[in-house]
Amino acid sequence: MKNICMLTVAAVFAAACSSSTGSTSGGGGDGQGKVVFTTFGEEFIEKEIPATEFEDGWTAKYDRFLLAMHDVSVADGPTAAPIAKMTESKIFDMKKPGDRPVVSFTGLPGKAYTHVSYRIGPATAASLPSEGATDADKQLMLASGYSVYVEGTLSKGAESKTFKWGFATNTLYDRCEGDLNGKKTEGVVVTNGGTDTVQLTIHGDHFFYDDLQAANAKVRGGNIAGADANKDGAVTLEELAAVKLTAIPKENGSYGTGSAANINDLRTFVEALSRTLGHFRGEGECFASAK
Secondary structure (H helix, E strand, C coil): CCCCCEEECCCCCCCCCCCCCCCECCCCCCCEEEEEEEEECHHHHHCCECHHHECCCCEEEEEEEEEEEEEEEEECCCCCCCCEECCCCEEEECCCCCCEEEEEEEEEECEEECEEEEEECCCCCCCEEECCCCHHHHHHHHHHCCCEEEEEEEEECCEEEEEEEEECCCEEEEEEEEEECCEEEECEEECCCCEEEEEEEECHHHHHECECCCCCCCECCHHHHCCCCCCCCEECHHHHHCCEHHHCCHHHCCCECCCCCCCCEHHHHHHHHHHHCECECCCEEEEEEEC
16 A cells, blocks of 8 residues: 555557447457456545554544546557457445446457556546445536545544545556566456456555655645644645645655656645556556546
8 A cells, every 4th residue: 555656747548449348359269368357445445544554643534535437448558459448437436345346358368468557537427326436426526527536534632634625637547567466467367268357456545645756655644634724624625725845844744746847735736646546456556647
């Protein structure tokens, strides 16, 4: 859960045709297999991020964690047309427990496919509430063009702060690689008659990281809780925008932006963190880029 995706500002993505639930193109006959994609929010979303994970002793608990997932695809390489691609869009509430299905691709010719990508982007009218998400969740996402929406509470001792944050970011996660049978593997491996089950893992602790790119980023809650300027017990994105990164006292930790530009306050910082949520096979990483 300490891994963080590389964040860039642009990427090239080759699109191709497919069916609504993920049928395949190209190939047939003997030597075929299946790839099943699921998504999971881990205990940090389903239960809580405990104080032991925070550098400053806070605890975070989500009440809702909505996201819209699109364009899961499998290809031979970054410039190749996908052999299979999900054309449906689905909205998930990652707070709901368990690993939930995203899309299955059947009849894939047996081989290694080194390029897997997926996108977390704004919900559309065609997005389907799935596996615990409701039509009300969809309407909330649609009303503001959200791709990600979270509600929860930060707490430390007797102090607590609620938050309700929505983001309209559009992020492509591609060149995904992760551990498969003890070996770091790019993409997926299709075997004759076999199934490669791939988890697209969402890391809820990233919203509280203090660095956009460093592998040793720390989880902090105090600066976000302290942004509650009107002391009403709720931290809004507008209040986060008023906190300049350069004004945060050194004893409260520093916030690293790496190569990312125009990130000067806690709001733009947290929004940038919303582009790092997606992972691959648990701790595996993808190359994350703004679309």
